[in-house]
Amino acid sequence: MITVLCGGVGAAKMLRALSLVVDPSTLTGIVNVGDDLVLHGLKICPDLDTITYTLAGLDNTETGWGLAGETWRVRDELAALGGEAWFSLGDRDLATHLYRTERLRSGVDLRTITADLLAHHQVGCTLLPATEDPLSTIFTTTEGDVLSFQEYFVKHHHDVAIAEVHFAGAVDARPTPGVLDAIEHAERIIVSPSNPVISIAPILAIPGVADALADRRNDVVAISPLIGGRALKGPADRLMEELGLGASTRGIAAFYADFAETLVIDSSDADDLGDVIDHGMSCLVIDTVMDSVERSRNLATAVLQ
Amino acid sequence: MITVLCGGVGAAKMLRALSLVVDPSTLTGIVNVGDDLVLHGLKICPDLDTITYTLAGLDNTETGWGLAGETWRVRDELAALGGEAWFSLGDRDLATHLYRTERLRSGVDLRTITADLLAHHQVGCTLLPATEDPLSTIFTTTEGDVLSFQEYFVKHHHDVAIAEVHFAGAVDARPTPGVLDAIEHAERIIVSPSNPVISIAPILAIPGVADALADRRNDVVAISPLIGGRALKGPADRLMEELGLGASTRGIAAFYADFAETLVIDSSDADDLGDVIDHGMSCLVIDTVMDSVERSRNLATAVLQ
Numbered sequence: 001m002i003t004v005l006c007g008g009v010g011a012a013k014m015l016r017a018l019s020l021v022v023d024p025s026t027l028t029g030i031v032n033v034g035d036d037l038v039l040h041g042l043k044i045c046p047d048l049d050t051i052t053y054t055l056a057g058l059d060n061t062e063t064g065w066g067l068a069g070e071t072w073r074v075r076d077e078l079a080a081l082g083g084e085a086w087f088s089l090g091d092r093d094l095a096t097h098l099y100r101t102e103r104l105r106s107g108v109d110l111r112t113i114t115a116d117l118l119a120h121h122q123v124g125c126t127l128l129p130a131t132e133d134p135l136s137t138i139f140t141t142t143e144g145d146v147l148s149f150q151e152y153f154v155k156h157h158h159d160v161a162i163a164e165v166h167f168a169g170a171v172d173a174r175p176t177p178g179v180l181d182a183i184e185h186a187e188r189i190i191v192s193p194s195n196p197v198i199s200i201a202p203i204l205a206i207p208g209v210a211d212a213l214a215d216r217r218n219d220v221v222a223i224s225p226l227i228g229g230r231a232l233k234g235p236a237d238r239l240m241e242e243l244g245l246g247a248s249t250r251g252i253a254a255f256y257a258d259f260a261e262t263l264v265i266d267s268s269d270a271d272d273l274g275d276v277i278d279h280g281m282s283c284l285v286i287d288t289v290m291d292s293v294e295r296s297r298n299l300a301t302a303v304l305q
Numbered sequence: 306m307i308t309v310l311c312g313g314v315g316a317a318k319m320l321r322a323l324s325l326v327v328d329p330s331t332l333t334g335i336v337n338v339g340d341d342l343v344l345h346g347l348k349i350c351p352d353l354d355t356i357t358y359t360l361a362g363l364d365n366t367e368t369g370w371g372l373a374g375e376t377w378r379v380r381d382e383l384a385a386l387g388g389e390a391w392f393s394l395g396d397r398d399l400a401t402h403l404y405r406t407e408r409l410r411s412g413v414d415l416r417t418i419t420a421d422l423l424a425h426h427q428v429g430c431t432l433l434p435a436t437e438d439p440l441s442t443i444f445t446t447t448e449g450d451v452l453s454f455q456e457y458f459v460k461h462h463h464d465v466a467i468a469e470v471h472f473a474g475a476v477d478a479r480p481t482p483g484v485l486d487a488i489e490h491a492e493r494i495i496v497s498p499s500n501p502v503i504s505i506a507p508i509l510a511i512p513g514v515a516d517a518l519a520d521r522r523n524d525v526v527a528i529s530p531l532i533g534g535r536a537l538k539g540p541a542d543r544l545m546e547e548l549g550l551g552a553s554t555r556g557i558a559a560f561y562a563d564f565a566e567t568l569v570i571d572s573s574d575a576d577d578l579g580d581v582i583d584h585g586m587s588c589l590v591i592d593t594v595m596d597s598v599e600r601s602r603n604l605a606t607a608v609l610q
Binding site for chain 2: 077089091
């Protein structure tokens with residue numbers, strides 16, 4: 001059994017890569033929920049959906065987000081009404097949110113709904129929301145404005161300076177049943193090449209998770225999201241710099257050293273190998289951009305060995 | 306100023322007819338909210354929407370419900386997921402529900418949202434939800450099953466015997482600001498040819514409304530929904546029979562006599578004129594089916610004289 005700590009896009013690619021070399025039914029993703037939001041009364045779980053859609057082969061490879069063959073009738077009508085349309089909800093995607101919201105309202109657990117959506121899309125792996133309790137990633141800008149995740153990420157296109165990131169509710173959140181087991185009993189635990197401070201940190205903030213990982217340190221392999229010192233996508237580098245962690249392999253190593261024995265870095269960052277060793281970690285240098293089946297397979301094989 | 310008590314389709318036609326003979330800005334509809342529901346987390350107000358869409362010329366004249374040019378992408382995807390798709394939400398209609406839900410969640414009053422939707426659709430009259438407090442029409446079947454309005458109406462196609470209709474929350478509901486004023490100060494108050502027991506009765510159940518109407522009895526004109534003793538549409542006749550009120554002009558007259566001086570009945574029910582007089586009401590006999598501009602105009606002119 002392999003357990004994977006997951007954000008959205010990078011984690012989806014990691015799970016897809018792992019599915020090339022092991023039976024998907026042996027894979028369990030523990031998925032960030034700090035980005036989840038309620039919009040128009042609908043419960044939206046961006047990371048769970050990104051992974052589900054990608055593993056189902058429904059991801060839109062042209063836009064890099066959303067569903068293939070999506071239509072926008074509802075969003076266009078909503079914009080015409082003057083409604084809050086900055087968060088683009090496609091018609092097909094909306095069905096997922098209506099389905100999840102109705103079932104949550106009728107008392108079904110998010111993990112069950114997630115499993116049913118995976119089954120519907122014939123995805124073989126397991127995804128567990130990191131917690132089913134309220135947990136929201138909150139940003140404070142250098143101007144003192146407080147932003148929700150989607151306000152920061154979508155409305156402001158993460159183009160605003162951040163002074164602090166806070167995980168509201170984390171202190172009272174409990175790991176979803178199965179999460180600690182998946183960490184305790186996995187042969188290998190993989191930290192996806194997701195954004196450390198806003199995709200992985202919200203999972204670590206749930207009481208019990210970081211300790212469970214530290215207990216398994218020898219079997220934890222983290223993958224740096226940096227490529228040539230920059231984030232492949234999203235604001236990971238900018239945020240790490242703004243939060244004083246350093247947008248560098250050194251910063252990533254410092255962030256993961258307590259619970260990961262190995263850090264995988266991209267070939268373009270091979271010169272940083274010493275920074276990883278300095279933090280008491282092993283370092284694996286390999287191509288980490290999963291832009292072809294071959295590279296994906298190579299990375300997956302390497303992190304499992 | 307003219308005030309109209311409203312259900313859905315019949316009221317929409319009545320307001321459209323009145324708009325042919327008076328300036329729409331002089332018309333205020335007090336609209337039933339007993340059918341309102343929260344589905345998939347979305348607040349849905351069927352009667353407010355039916356009237357708004359009809360007055361905007363957006364009603365689907367082929368199906369008799371919903372919007373013209375509607376598409377069904379979300380519903381079809383939701384059905385594929387195995388979600389609750391018995392209540393068909395069109396893509397265009399969904400935008401209204403997302404808009405309303407988001408604004409309600411941000412603390413805006415339903416009457417303000419309703420006014421903004423009317424303005425967006427360039428509808429000149431005023432619509433007031435009868436109350437902004439919780440009020441739900443609940444059915445108890447002869448088998449003892451308890452059904453919400455939409456379960457009765459849409460899921461079961463009103464094809465189940467009803468023993469009792471109850472307006473949950475009515476006793477604590479307050480008339481929306483403007484409702485009592487609209488009754489007290491109107492030159493004429495019109496009760497639409499809507500279903501008395503499930504469209505008009507929920508409005509009457511709000512404390513203060515029935516008394517305000519009774520105080521204006523001389524200026525209240527009610528229109529029977531019966532055509533040849535049968536409902537033109539929907540279960541009005543069946544329900545009145547099942548609830549022991551009688552599916553007849555006599556039953557309608559008895560229901561409205563306390564607060565309406567005049568009952569308008571269709572030419573096909575002219576023989577029932579005596580039943581109206583027996584209840585101490587004036588009776589106007591005229592074609593009440595608003596299936597042409599001319600008949601609509603004639604009915605509107607008659608109820609205003």
